[in-house]
Each structure stands twice: as structure tokens, then as C-alpha cells.
Amino acid sequence: MTRLFNFSAGPATLPESVLLQAQAEMLDWNGVGASIVEISHRSADFIAVAAQAEADLRSLIGIPDDYAVLFLSGGATTQQALLALNFAAPGQAVDYVVTGHWGKTAIKQVSPYVHVHIAANGEPGGFHDIPARDSWTLTPDAAYVHITANETIHGVEFRDAPVVGDVPLFADFSSSIASEPVDVSKYGVIYAGAQKNLGPVGVAVVIIRRDLLERSGQPRADIFDYRSHAARDSMLNTPPTWNWYLAGLVFKWMLAEGGVDEFARRNATKSRLVYEAIDSSGGFYRNDVVPQARSRMNIPYFLPDETLTARFVAESKAAGLLALKGHKAVGGLRASLYNALPVQAAQALVDFMRDFQQRNG
């Protein structure tokens, strides 16, 4: 058994201690005579696991009591559609700030339901920066303002919650949740697929300021109604129990390691190492994002040509550095540095980058 350094953008690397625990418990969880994936979600055993996971996530991120926390299946994309169904009237204006690929995807999901107004768009600038706040054209009676806290493909990250007045701010935090302290009270909704910083793919976390649940939204199936999920503690239907359990193990690991403050330090260290290697390469490696908008989680970067890129991908994999190929939408390379990726992995990557440059530069 060999564990390599895994820079996958998601599904992404998980803490080894969590996988070891899941492995040990795979056939008999907690002495009940069955795996946790084989027991009822309505059993006292599983309900305790679910409640503990919520309590630990609340503690980890600092979620105020006036926010509901849901654990749902369907990933972040499904939540993007549900935002409009739950919180906007049919055809109501909603404001979207687009800073990369996922902001565009978010718009695609809600277009059938609402009037999408693009309040700011980084695409004309190649998604290399976040449009200045004073250039945003917000709609006064919008149902919400939507941002993507971190863009995994374009490597653009908000450093702080933008001030948007009385309209609630909704944020896709799929790739940066729990990676540094966040003031939840500045947001109406925070949502995230778990598969980057929180745990395995197959479960999403949705954090909702409770007063928003009083909005009537639009006609929708009960299974698309956040109120119904909140009223049933995310067990309106059979939830993805194993995925929820594994996320809970990751929360416990993060708390034991020192919580979000500690991961903020590690993530700053990792991303600084890689950006310094890029910026000190004399142009051999190139990242196009302006420094103040650079993501700490996902670093897309480029070599002078496709031949070198292919060689880098093959040689880095052979050296035990996995999944460094860039997303097909932009090409090049990408290093994802989520919570569970150790600092040693980033150090190993920059050592490899320097060696690769010496041999090919």
C-alpha cells in the first residue's frame, strides 16, 4: 500500500487517519454487527452520528444558531438550482457575480426560473481578477447576490465577503469552505459539495440563515424544498449515510488538528510555496491571476508549450505527485491544495518543479 501526494481538484485527497478508521470499521461499525452503510438512517446509532457531524461542523466553522445546516445529496450543482426555487419568486431578479467557470454554471441552473442579472463579470479580462466592487451593478430588489468564493478552474478567490447591502449574499464555497476563518453572518446562504475540503463526494452542506426559509419561493417538489429538509433534519428521504459519516470523521480530524485557524496557516504556507516557485521561475512557469485574487486552493499554471506540459504531467506522476494536469477548459497544469493535502506535498511539488525546470528550462 503506497499513498502518493494527490493534487486532485476534487474528488480530492482525504486524511489518511480518516481512511484508516473507515477501513477498520467497514464490516462492523461501533460493534453493531454491520457496517454503517448497512444500517437505517432512522436508527438511534446513525442519528447520533449525523447530529455529531452537524455539531462539529458548527463548531469548526462557527455557524450561528440562527442558521440551519443541511446535509444533502446531489452536490453543489443541485443546490444552485434549489437556490432560485427556494428563495426567489418566479422571474424575480437575481444578481450573479461571475469570476470563473462555476459562476457561469450557477447561472445556467437558475436561468429557467428567474431573471438573471450579471452584476459583474471577470470573463472579458480572462478571469484573471475579481471585478472591483465599485464596478458592480447590483439590483436593489434582487432576491439575492451570488458569488463563487473560490473558482477551481480559473484559480480566483474572494479574500473577504463583499458588502452588498440588504440583499442577502449567497456563496458557493465548494472549494474553500473551512480552509480559513469565515464570518458566516455576512452570508444568507453558504453551500458546498464536500469533496474538496470537507470529506467525500456524494454529500453537500447547505448553511441557510433561518429567516430566508420563510420565503415562499416557487412551485417545487417537496424534495426540492429546503424547509422540508430542515424540518426533518436532512432525513426527508434516505440521506447518503456513508458519505455523511465520512465527512463527520473529517470534521473530527480537523478539530483535533487545530481547527480552521491551523488549516488557514497550512493553506497559506502551501500556496505561498507554489506561487513563489512560479513567480521565481523567470517565466518558465506562469500563473495569470493578479496576486490579490489568487486562490489558495487551486493554482492553475502554465509551461511554455504543450510538449513540456505533457512531459511535466507524466514525470510528476512517475515521481509520486498525482493529478497535476490542468482542467481541459484552460489546459496547462493545476495544483489543488485542500486541507487534507500536507505541507510536505507542496514542498515536494516545488522541489519537483525546480528540478524539472533545471532539466528543461
Added chain:
Amino acid sequence: MTRLFNFSAGPATLPESVLLQAQAEMLDWNGVGASIVEISHRSADFIAVAAQAEADLRSLIGIPDDYAVLFLSGGATTQQALLALNFAAPGQAVDYVVTGHWGKTAIKQVSPYVHVHIAANGEPGGFHDIPARDSWTLTPDAAYVHITANETIHGVEFRDAPVVGDVPLFADFSSSIASEPVDVSKYGVIYAGAQKNLGPVGVAVVIIRRDLLERSGQPRADIFDYRSHAARDSMLNTPPTWNWYLAGLVFKWMLAEGGVDEFARRNATKSRLVYEAIDSSGGFYRNDVVPQARSRMNIPYFLPDETLTARFVAESKAAGLLALKGHKAVGGLRASLYNALPVQAAQALVDFMRDFQQRNG
């Protein structure tokens, strides 16, 4: 490590050999240096796993080429809503045949979108039988006719696909898929949560006759569009990879054990054992479903009073027979006998039932 006989209605027992393989591969799958839950769904490695799972399911159930097979998150309840969004025009008539709790749930999901006509309803008879086919009032221009192939709470199962003419038949097969041979060509859509006969909770299978995908349906988010999922091989967004992988291991196990024919034999044996124990108990145990509609998968049954029921639940658990408490909607006891439950488990249950009756009858 002790594995007990697990009669859970779902999430349900899984084959021990599958759990052992998942356990062995938990930290390093197939020598790639990472768990399968940590690698990209767009990697060649995972795409091969996904394609093999589809091929094995097609082989197992006998799915014709003119049917698409989707692996989606969200469980069966989400699919219930998507049926109306994808296959019915706004407000169009749809026919539902209700033979238990889940038929009613299916109606709840689509009510905001379509005109639901209840073509037949077993509730006045206490859900003890399937209303005779010649009593059904079908709508000639309905978008589809919906049945629940097996009702897990009321223990009522269709023995054959009802003939409904030219209107496509849609069936919730969550609790009986792959438990006996089925003629897929008699259905327009078959859907199922995996967590009973196919694998772990967190992934659903949807089998769709391809011509139905040409229907325009109603305005919906891209993530709610079966056409989009079909066009992207169920990777429109990040799918629940670990759950899909584990389902694939279950398919391989079922094929190796002899396929659906063999499981039909085992399931007939198990259910016959339990029904005989009930029917030969002189009224001590009671199942109210008429013999021709009795489920092979879920057997709800009752003792003379609540005190005995509580004692049965406690003593059977102490004897290593898990999760025999009935669903709260009907009370009593329930034995679920899905594919991965061995015949020895059913034998152990009836042995316990006879012993319990001797001591308490």
C-alpha cells in the same frame, strides 16, 4: 469483528465479500496511490469503473440497447420529481396506481407540476391487495402510468408488469430491482435507489427508454434534465463515485453468484420460509396481505400485542437478528430479505420465531 444477520429495510445488508474488497482498497485502489473516493470522476481510471458498472448492470437485468442507464445522486425521491419535469407537459394528466406508502410519496413529488389522476388506490382496503387491473381508471392521454413495483412498508408487490396500453409504464423498483427476472421492455422508465438490492445508499439507477428523452417536459434546471445526464454519461456534475464503485462491486458479485435467476430462487426460498412460519403460527404471527400480492422483499407482520412486539425486537436483536422492528407507519415487525441477505438468515429468523412463540404463545 462480528457480522450479524441484518434485516434492515434500507440502507440494507451488503455482501461481505464486497465490503472486504472495499476495505482492502480503502487507502490505495488498484495501485494508483489513492482511494477511489479521492480520484477524479473524469480520470480514465474512474470512467472505466463507471462504464463497467453500467455494462454489468445491463447484463444482470437484461437492459435493451434502446434504454439509457443513468447513475445519479439524490435517491429515488428525487427521480420521482424528475419524472414529471422530464416526461410530462405542465399540468398534463399522469396516472398513479397507489399500493402503499411510497406510491403516495411519489404523488407528493409531482403534484406541483402535473395533474395527478389516481387510477387505482389500495388504501381503502388497508393496502392489503393490489386493486384488480380491470378496476383501474386510466387516462387515455396521460403522460405515463406510475406504479410502485414493491412497497417496503406495506409489503405489497406486483408479480408482473400490468398491461396499460400505449401509455408508457413507469415503475419505482427501489426495493425489488434485480431480485428476479424482469422484462424491461414492458416499461418506459424503471428507477431505483441502490440501497436495498443494488449497493449502498447515495446513488440511484434510472433506466429510460431512449425515445422518451425526446419529450420536451417542462422548464427545468440543466441538472434536472435527464437528457443532459444521458449526454454526459451521468457525469454532468461530480457523481457519487464511491457509491457508484461499490454498486459496481455488488453487480460483479451478483453475476458471479449466478445472476438474477439465482437470486430469484434464493428470494423465493427466504420469503416462503418466513410466510410459512407466519401462516403456520395459528394466528400468533399475522401478515394481512393477500397471498398473491405478498412481497418477497419485505414482510411486515404482527404479534398479538405491543408488549410481545417490544420483547420480540429486543430478544431477536440479542440473538443476532438485526432491524426487525416494523416501520412506525404500521408498527409491528418487518423482515426485509434483499439479495445480499443469505438464506441462512431467513432460516435463523424462523427458528427464532418458533422458539419465541413456544416461550410466549
